[in-house]
Amino acid sequence: MRDILNAKLGRRGVLGAGLAGASMLAMPSVLRAQDKSLKVGVYGGFFKDSFDKNIFPDFTKATGIAIESVAEPTGEAWLVQLEQAAKAGAAPADVSMMSQVAMLKGQSTKLWAPLDAAKLPNSKNLIDHFVNKYPDGKIAGIGAVSWYITLVTNTQAYKEAPTSWAALWDKANADKLGLLALVSNSFLLEVTAKTFMGGTKALDTDEGILKALEKLAEVKPNVRLWYRDEAQFEQALKSGEIPMGQYYHDVTGLAASQGSPVRSTFPKEGGIQDSGCWALSRASKKTEEAHTFINYMCQPAIQATLSRKVGTSPTVKRDLLDLTAAEFASVSSDIEPIIPRYDLYQTKSDFLNQKWTEMIAG
Amino acid sequence: MRREPPQRLADYGPLFFPAGMLIVFFVVPFATMIAVSVFQREQGGFYTPAFVFDNYARFLSLFFGKVLGFSLFLAIAVAAACVVIGIPFTYLLSRSPRKIQIVWLVALLSILSLSEVMIGFAWSTLFSRTAGITNLFVWLGLMTQAQALTPSFGAVMTAMTYQAFPYTVLVLYPALVRLDPTLTEAARTLGASPVKAFFTVVVPALRNTILATLIMVFIFALGSYLLPQLLGRPQHWTLSVLITDQAIYQSNMPFAAAMAVFLVLVSLALVGLALYAGQQRQAK
Numbered sequence: 214m215r216d217i218l219n220a221k222l223g224r225r226g227v228l229g230a231g232l233a234g235a236s237m238l239a240m241p242s243v244l245r246a247q248d249k250s251l252k253v254g255v256y257g258g259f260f261k262d263s264f265d266k267n268i269f270p271d272f273t274k275a276t277g278i279a280i281e282s283v284a285e286p287t288g289e290a291w292l293v294q295l296e297q298a299a300k301a302g303a304a305p306a307d308v309s310m311m312s313q314v315a316m317l318k319g320q321s322t323k324l325w326a327p328l329d330a331a332k333l334p335n336s337k338n339l340i341d342h343f344v345n346k347y348p349d350g351k352i353a354g355i356g357a358v359s360w361y362i363t364l365v366t367n368t369q370a371y372k373e374a375p376t377s378w379a380a381l382w383d384k385a386n387a388d389k390l391g392l393l394a395l396v397s398n399s400f401l402l403e404v405t406a407k408t409f410m411g412g413t414k415a416l417d418t419d420e421g422i423l424k425a426l427e428k429l430a431e432v433k434p435n436v437r438l439w440y441r442d443e444a445q446f447e448q449a450l451k452s453g454e455i456p457m458g459q460y461y462h463d464v465t466g467l468a469a470s471q472g473s474p475v476r477s478t479f480p481k482e483g484g485i486q487d488s489g490c491w492a493l494s495r496a497s498k499k500t501e502e503a504h505t506f507i508n509y510m511c512q513p514a515i516q517a518t519l520s521r522k523v524g525t526s527p528t529v530k531r532d533l534l535d536l537t538a539a540e541f542a543s544v545s546s547d548i549e550p551i552i553p554r555y556d557l558y559q560t561k562s563d564f565l566n567q568k569w570t571e572m573i574a575g
Numbered sequence: 576m577r578r579e580p581p582q583r584l585a586d587y588g589p590l591f592f593p594a595g596m597l598i599v600f601f602v603v604p605f606a607t608m609i610a611v612s613v614f615q616r617e618q619g620g621f622y623t624p625a626f627v628f629d630n631y632a633r634f635l636s637l638f639f640g641k642v643l644g645f646s647l648f649l650a651i652a653v654a655a656a657c658v659v660i661g662i663p664f665t666y667l668l669s670r671s672p673r674k675i676q677i678v679w680l681v682a683l684l685s686i687l688s689l690s691e692v693m694i695g696f697a698w699s700t701l702f703s704r705t706a707g708i709t710n711l712f713v714w715l716g717l718m719t720q721a722q723a724l725t726p727s728f729g730a731v732m733t734a735m736t737y738q739a740f741p742y743t744v745l746v747l748y749p750a751l752v753r754l755d756p757t758l759t760e761a762a763r764t765l766g767a768s769p770v771k772a773f774f775t776v777v778v779p780a781l782r783n784t785i786l787a788t789l790i791m792v793f794i795f796a797l798g799s800y801l802l803p804q805l806l807g808r809p810q811h812w813t814l815s816v817l818i819t820d821q822a823i824y825q826s827n828m829p830f831a832a833a834m835a836v837f838l839v840l841v842s843l844a845l846v847g848l849a850l851y852a853g854q855q856r857q858a859k
Contacts, residue, residue, distance in 0.1 A: 290823040296621055318826060321620040394809075395824050438726065439809055441824075445699070452705045454723065562618055566825050570817065571638050574809040 250279040251502040254291065254306035257284030258444075259464055260523065267522040272509055278502050287398070287443070289315050296324055299496040307497035308506055310357050310489040314397050314558045316345055320353045321559070325492040327351035332504040335511035338529040345490050354490030355507050356528035358519055361462040361484035361550065362393075362400065368474040370456030378408045378480045380457070386435045391446040391458030394439035396569035397562070399459065400485045400553045405429045407482045407551050416554055422565065426572050439573055450475055459485075463524030466543065479546040486550035488528065520544045605839075612832035622829050630833035639814075639834075643841065646797060646813040653735045654792040658785060660736070661743035666777060668744070669751040680748070683741040691738065695805035698734040699725050702806070730806040735799055739792045746791060750784040751777075786853045790846050797842055814838055 253269075255261045261284050269280040283306040285291040292315040298305050311319065319325050327347060330336060336344065336355055343356025364375055370389075381390060381404075393399030405425045406415040415421045437455050440446040447464065449455035451473045462484060465477035491510060493503045509515065516527040517534050526545040527534055534541070557565060581587055615625035633639075668679055689697075701707050702725035712718040724730055754777065762772035778785070800815035814834060822831035 289826050293823060293826050293828075296826070318620060321617070395820065397824065437723075441804060445696075445805065449703075452703070454703050454705045560618070562825065563616070563827065566820075566827075567633075570820070574642070574812055575638065 248279060249277060249502055250281060251308065251499050251506055252281045252283055252304070252306045253506065254283045254285040254309035256287055256310065259467065260310075263523040267518060268510075268515065272506065276505055276509065278505060280506075283309075285309060287312070289318065289397075291315070292319055292324075295319070295494055296322065299324055299494055302496055304494040304496040304498075306494065307499045308491050308493050308503045311354065311492050312398075312487055312489055313553065313555050316354050316490045316492060317555055317559050319492060320345065320347060323347075324495060325353045326495045326497065326500065327353065328355065328493065328507065329504060333508045333511065335508045338511055338513055338533055340528060340530055343488060343490075343528040345492075354492040355511065357489045357491045357510060358516075358523070358525035359486055359488035359528055360525050361479070361486055361545070362459050363462045363465070363477045363484040364480050365450060365458055365460040365465045365475060365477050367450055367453045367456035368476050370453050374476055374478045375457070376478070376481055378404050378482050380480075381432050381435065383435075386457060388435065388437045389455065389457050390432065390436045391438040391440055391449060391455040391460075392432075392436055393459060394441045394573070396565045397558050400487070400551070401429055401459070402426070402565075402569075403551050403553055404459075404482070404485065413551065413554050416557060419561075419564070422557075422561075423568065426568055430572050433573065463544065466524050479548050481548065483548045483550045484546060486526070486552055608832045609836055611828050612836050614829045614832075616827055616829045621826060630830045631837070633830060634834055634837055639817075642812070642814050642817060643838070645811070646815065646838075647841070647845070649731070649735070649803070649811075649813060650793045650796040652732060653739055653796040654789045656732065656736045657739050657743040657792045658788055661740065661747055661788070662778070662781070662785070663773075665744050665747040665751050666773065669748065669754075680744075683744055686737070686741045691799070691801045694734055694738055695802050698730060698737070698802075699805055702730050725806050726808045726811070728807065728811055731803050731811050734802045734806055735796055738799075738802070739795050742795060743788055743792055746788045747781070747784060750781055754780060782856075783853065786849060790849055794842060794846070797838065 253264075255264050261282055265282055269282060273279055285306065291309065292311065294305060295309065296319070316325075328351070330352055333352075333355065336352075339356050343359070344352060345354040345356075347353050364378060364380065366375060380386065381392075392401065396402065402416060402422065402425045403413045405428050406413045406421070409428055410421070410425060416425060438446060438449065438458075443461075443464075446455065446458060446460065447468065450458065450460065450465075451468060453474070460477070462477045462479075465475055468475050469477070491507045493500065493507075497503065511529065513527075513529050513533040513535070516529045517536050519525050520527055520534075520536055521540060524544055527536070531541070611622070612630055613626050613628065614622045614630075615627055616622055616630065668676055702723065704721050704723040707721070707724065709718055709721040709724065713721050758776050758780065759769075759772045762776045763769070767775065797813075798815055800813060800819050803811050803813050804816055815838070818831050818834045818838070821827045821834065
């Protein structure tokens with residue numbers, strides 16, 4: 214023993230010992246890789262935390278598949294990363310939750326591996342429009358959750374909840390609004406069309422879109438912040454710095470339940486309903502595990518848990534769920550939602566983006 | 576020591592590492608960007624390799640011209656502000672006792688450890704109505720009502736100057752420390768006031784350093800995309816913000832690449848112009 218302690222450690226000796234140590238440390242992960250696992254991308258922050266706490270542990274218990282959750286950015290940033298990675302044959306996540314706009318863009322480049330309906334018996338529980346299909350009928354993605362973007366207010370600044378999206382245009386709200394900065398995530402064109410132009414069909418033509426933009430330009434003096442970063446607006450809404458705006462119904466509800474002076478209102482024209490799909494990257498090699506996971510998530514019981522714990526609106530049919538009327542009302546609304554014109558973000562995305570940027574920055 | 580020109584290939588050895596790094600981390604990414612900038616954008620999808628100039632053509636419009644103009648103006652303004660504040664500050668710093676110098680330099684260096692996000696959020700809090708410095712002014716009786724100072728051009732300028740200031744001082748500091756104090760003493764003996772001595776002796780002696788500082792801060796500020804978003808209104812968004820939008824949110828890589836190439840070319844041209852002007856002046 215003493216000899217070992219006294220032995221002079223050369224540089225090589227240290228390096229060698231380090232290498233041996235490192236490879237020993239690496240062993241368990243080599244062993245673990247033999248087990249079944251799946252990398253799942255969910256929106257970072259509140260969503261990921263809730264899934265890690267309420268959903269993934271039960272899934273691992275039920276199926277033996279370990280979940281490694283990956284925090285993905287909102288917007289299309291994650292789509293770009295997945296696309297670039299898939300070109301190099303890599304998948305930063307096997308299954309990802311993708312919003313509709315990103316989902317459709319991925320479909321057009323065949324980024325999503327087609328799913329096998331036979332391996333997803335629970336997918337029949339879903340409301341039809343939550344199943345995304347390729348033109349040839351193959352399934353590209355399965356509805357994971359849906360969520361609403363609503364009109365949110367600080368309860369100290371606004372004693373009465375606003376009732377209509379028209380509040381955004383109210384001259385009394387000068388410099389008080391926080392709105393999403395991009396045409397493809399704010400869906401404000403649809404809101405304008407529904408509120409003032411009789412419905413989103415008004416956006417069918419370029420003239421209709423330009424008219425909606427013109428109407429929307431009238432809100433500019435009211436807007437204090439066009440946000441890309443959700444945390445920035447959420448903070449300002451809670452403090453009353455920016456007391457009104459558009460935001461996610463689920464996160465606002467959570468903040469309110471934790472005592473922040475905020476509320477989310479479904480305007481009479483409807484909240485904006487967006488949804489996320491589970492989609493499998495074509496570069497993933499975990500097809501079996503992915504099907505097991507997606508099938509598991511389509512169970513009514515899991516969807517009900519999501520509504521209760523995460524505050525998302527379910528994608529399975531209402532009559533299969535055991536949610537009480539009050540529970541359902543807290544995550545959704547009977548008012549007909551504003552469904553975004555996803556088709557436009559496919560066919561006219563550059564036109565829309567150009568005109569939108571000129572509208573807000575011009 | 577006598578320098579001999581390299582004789583064998585191995586003599587060039589020490590160059591291989593930096594050259595390799597330069598190729599891997601600069602030449603290859605930049606070449607990729609140029610290549611992508613002429614690719615065909617697939618609307619609602621991604622892009623396909625091609626050789627088209629559509630992306631450049633889209634950029635050549637009044638709207639993007641204005642945005643580019645504003646970005647350059649903002650970067651120049653930040654560079655000027657940094658130098659105007661930085662020279663007297665560093666001059667006084669270099670004349671103060673060693674202990675004070677160390678404290679200031681450590682404080683300035685610690686700003687560099689802050690990310691752009693933290694700087695942005697800190698300033699947006701400082702400039703807010705609910706928790707900002709105007710509340711302090713109200714308390715002091717200087718203002719009657721707290722008000723929001725952000726979003727505004729001033730807020731963007733302040734935060735960007737704050738962020739670039741440590742670099743300014745770090746570039747100016749060695750030159751000012753090495754500046755021979757007998758120069759100003761001579762000027763003073765000949766009857767110049769301290770202010771006059773500063774402008775007629777110190778500033779001209781530092782001309783090259785000042786030019787280098789201006790260029791460095793200008794390029795640093797030109798790439799800023801977070802602070803204008805966090806603290807400015809949409810008309811204060813720089814070209815870098817729009818590049819990010821295209822690349823990350825619209826997945827329009829070709830257009831983003833074309834804008835980036837354009838931005839690099841314009842800034843290189845401006846830097847070249849500044850250097851040329853500096854040389855001309857020296858030649859006189």
